Amino acid sequence: xxxxxxxxxxxxxxxxxxxxxWCNPISGHATLYWYQQILGQGPKLLIQFQNNGVxxxxxxxxxxFSAERLKGVDSTLKIxxxxxEDSAVYLCASSLLAGKANIQYFGAGTRLxxx
Amino acid sequence: xxxxxxxxxxxxVQEAExxxxxxxxxxxESDYYLFWYKQPPSRQMxxxxxxxxxxxxxxxxxxxxxxxxxxxxxxxxxxxxxxxxDAAMYFCAYRTTSNSGYALNFGKGTSxxxxx
Numbered sequence: 001x002x003x004x005x006x007x008x009x010x011x012x013x014x015x016x017x018x019x020x021x022w023c024n025p026i027s028g029h030a031t032l033y034w035y036q037q038i039l040g041q042g043p044k045l046l047i048q049f050q051n052n053g054v055x056x057x058x059x060x061x062x063x064x065f066s067a068e069r070l071k072g073v074d075s076t077l078k079i080x081x082x083x084x085e086d087s088a089v090y091l092c093a094s095s096l097l098a099g100k101a102n103i104q105y106f107g108a109g110t111r112l113x114x115x
Numbered sequence: 116x117x118x119x120x121x122x123x124x125x126x127x128v129q130e131a132e133x134x135x136x137x138x139x140x141x142x143x144e145s146d147y148y149l150f151w152y153k154q155p156p157s158r159q160m161x162x163x164x165x166x167x168x169x170x171x172x173x174x175x176x177x178x179x180x181x182x183x184x185x186x187x188x189x190x191x192x193x194x195x196x197x198x199x200x201d202a203a204m205y206f207c208a209y210r211t212t213s214n215s216g217y218a219l220n221f222g223k224g225t226s227x228x229x230x231x
Contacts, residue, residue: 033218042206042221043160056218089158104219106160
C-alpha cells in the first residue's frame with residue numbers, strides 16, 4: 001500500500017514570495033490533515049478536510065494561507081506572501097475516517113525555508 | 116484546549132538497555148486517545164503505540180509499552196532492549212473524542228540517542 005505522498009521535499013524562497021505544497025493521501029482515506037512543525041516543536045494542525053469539505057481551519061492564518069481539496073483526493077496548501085516565521089516542515093496526514101480510533105498516517109513533509 | 120508536556124528534551128540509552136520517556140497532559144475530558152509517534156531524520160511520523168483512555172490495561176507493541184496513569188494524567192513510553200534504529204524524536208500526542216475534528220495535539224518531543 002502506497003503511503004502519503006508529499007512534494008516537494010524541500011523549498012527555499014524569499015520573504016513575500018508565494019509557495020505551494022502538494023499532498024496525495026493514502027487511497028481511500030477520506031480525512032486529510034495539514035500540520036505545521038516549527039523547529040524544536042511538535043506538529044500543529046493547520047487544517048483538516050473530510051472528503052472535500054473543511055472540518056477545522058481554526059488555526060490556519062487565513063490572511064496568507066489557503067488550502068483546497070477540490071476532488072476529495074489530493075490537496076494543495078499555499079502560502080502567499082510568505083514570512084520568515086513560516087519556515088517550518090509542513091506535514092500532511094490522512095486517515096480512513098475521522099473517528100476517534102482512526103490512525104493518522106503521515107507523509108515525509110516539505111521543509112520550507114524563508115529567507 | 117488540551118496541553119501535552121514532554122519534560123525531557125533529550126534522553127540517552129545504551130543499546131540493549133531500557134529507557135522511559137515521560138509525557139503528561141491536561142484535559143477535562145474522560146474519553147480520549149493518547150499516542151506515541153516516532154520521527155526519524157527522514158521526518159516521517161510513525162505511530163509507535165496508542166492507548167484509549169477507557170482501557171485500564173496498558174498497551175504494548177513488541178518492545179514498546181506504556182504506563183498510563185489516568186488520574187495522574189501521565190502517559191510514559193518504555194522502550195525495552197533498545198536498538199540503534201530507535202534513535203529518533205518521540206512525540207506524545209492527545210486526541211479528543213468530543214468533536215468532529217479528531218486532530219492530534221502534540222508535545223514538543225524528546226530526542227532519544229542510542230549509544231552502542
